[in-house]
Amino acid sequence: MMGLPVRIDDELYENAKVAAKAEHRTIAGQIEFWAQVGRTALDNPDLPVEFIVDLLRARQEPAQALTRFVPGQYRG
Numbered sequence: 001m002m003g004l005p006v007r008i009d010d011e012l013y014e015n016a017k018v019a020a021k022a023e024h025r026t027i028a029g030q031i032e033f034w035a036q037v038g039r040t041a042l043d044n045p046d047l048p049v050e051f052i053v054d055l056l057r058a059r060q061e062p063a064q065a066l067t068r069f070v071p072g073q074y075r076g
Helices: 010-023 027-043 049-060
Strands: none
Touching: 010 027, 027 049
């Protein structure tokens, strides 16, 4: 991963700082997440943004935290 300085708007930085704390990310990680959401939304205009956000969040979960699906296990 390459670390490069990038100029961003002060308001965007402050918003990222608040969101990063709530999401337990670094400020750079929050801005990267927003960029991934935006890029994915542009590449898939038929998908709702909330679906994209949920999908990207799920992909960031550690593998050991995932629940394995077992067919026939749930008998609700």
